[in-house]
Amino acid sequence: MMTDEVRVTQEALKAFCRQVFRTLRLAEEDADTAADVLVAADMRGIPSHGVARLPRYVRGLRSGLMCADVSPEVVLETPSSLVIDARGAMGAPVSARTMRQVITKAREVGAAFGCVRDSNHFGIAGYYAMLALDPALTEMDMIGLAMTNTAALGVPTFGRDPMFGTNPLAFAAPADEERAFVLDMATTVVTRGKVEVYGRRRARLPEGWAVDETGQPATDPEHVLHNLTYQIGGGIVPLGGLGERFGGHKGYGLAVMVDILCGVLSGAAFGADISDEPGSTARVSHFFGALRVDTFREPQAFRQDMDRLLCSLRSLPPAAGEARVYFAGLKEFEYAAACRRDGIPLPRKVYDQLMETGAACDVPLPAVRTVGGANC
């Protein structure tokens, strides 16, 4: 275990975040959801969307960039659809509530969808898609879908200017004995966070991640990030990479598809109009869906075939030099199991920031968990 890492139980971490959010006037249910979404990201091995974001959320709520006490407004509702104006609220609570309503609608009519507009960062998309699998929400087998647009940083194929965000999409489908299939992916080749990691390490980016302001391959992370911050041009390329040779136009198409379903369909901002200014966060929009399995097939038979499919994938002989073949979500479920057993690992720096954030709100710091005597 690295000495610059500490471990905290999920319960302690969640209680801490919840209390911090409560001091910022979030309603009890909203504070609970916001905490749950952050900790879920750490548990799934996506720390860029985890509690490391808490200080940013606290600053957003304090400054009023995110609104703690607005009531999201129903813009349009039909038996199969829902459009919610979040009015600048935090993303997670309004998103979870909307996905729950979408699930309730799908229970009635078979398939339902919802948009949330004028929202803020909602954490990991997979969280909402997976609500469709939550037996506490529905005993029916459902397939869940979640997407969001984000601040523009992605450059269209053959272009030079950012026109879409990382625009993730998530898709969750239940299995029986196997873990569920949970795809949760940015439609850009990588996220901004990955470029930042290379920047901190002063390493060159792999060619095929980013372009400069002329649209040519860029491998200097500082230059790419500087260009993004000051809106000079260039940015991250879509899934599939530069040009069309490896299918970059496909990732570009997926990113725009997500923007159409989130931004255009909800009547909100889209494309280059979504941007993070220094000191503000982008107002983004989300799209959620739920599909009842039994409107197609007997659910138990579906689950058993899902088992066959997923087991056949994870049992594959690996390529020479590789250890294992996964299916989407499996790595994350295994990581979560390890976190439940050993606590959630946090870099010391993140832990110290949480301590500061807690101190400013008079919320006690989560206790560091001792693991097998190797406390750190």
Place this chain on the structure above:
Amino acid sequence: MMTDEVRVTQEALKAFCRQVFRTLRLAEEDADTAADVLVAADMRGIPSHGVARLPRYVRGLRSGLMCADVSPEVVLETPSSLVIDARGAMGAPVSARTMRQVITKAREVGAAFGCVRDSNHFGIAGYYAMLALDPALTEMDMIGLAMTNTAALGVPTFGRDPMFGTNPLAFAAPADEERAFVLDMATTVVTRGKVEVYGRRRARLPEGWAVDETGQPATDPEHVLHNLTYQIGGGIVPLGGLGERFGGHKGYGLAVMVDILCGVLSGAAFGADISDEPGSTARVSHFFGALRVDTFREPQAFRQDMDRLLCSLRSLPPAAGEARVYFAGLKEFEYAAACRRDGIPLPRKVYDQLMETGAACDVPLPAVRTVGGANC
């Protein structure tokens, strides 16, 4: 103009295909649809899925591998869903009929989906997604969705054996003055057809398209195709390429998502169980969806925002050395317009094969169109 290319009008080509299908006992409506789907592929610049496939379809129908005179069976139907067993019919007619029914259902309930199982090759996925935009089918603004699984040739990230097909997904959304947004993409980095083109040219494949039977990068197209034909191992990698560095696990996840919606949800074959044997074609399954725009937003406002989005994309300054930025579907619409003006270009070899196919069915050959005196 190359001398080994001829041009035929879309009307003549469609009439020819329709007559050929009629001689093979396809009902009038089915023959019409099958012809329309083939010619639509050529018109959209996807000749691999166009009339070049006619001889293969004719062989399939003659040998009974595709059934001309079966009646697809409704397995399950609800107000928002439909599962059809094609019973080995040609893919295009049953697919178009199912998508039309899905659109009718979406008119009633807002969002509807349909699966077709035990079907055959259905041509281009985009054709069916675009039916949702066809004013002859519905005056309502809709978003269309179409997917299919195909014979396994795609190798999971870190694996060495094919477990999924090119598994394309298509998404179509209407605009107002702009052409519609039509994404139609294989979820593998390339299709088998592209590897075959490199094989015929005796060129090396770009590294990052395929792996050999040990899961290592393969650049010899003959070797890759031989391995696929004889099921030795190896194949094409997912969108995002080899390993996880450029997001190959995302394309892998998308391919499995398509298989879940097509194969598992319809109760049909999936994964490695779908394979083309020499002399037979894979029995595949499809998934279709339609979403009414007005259940989210006033349709005219949606179309106008689509115009703004799509215009902003195609008006971007291109990267240094590139001519233009497109959005998904734009290139194909422009190509189709040129085909309407100048005729559809066919390689002489394809034209000769059509001539043979026509002669065997007593169907007269489509006339070659003279273009601006430069007949060829």
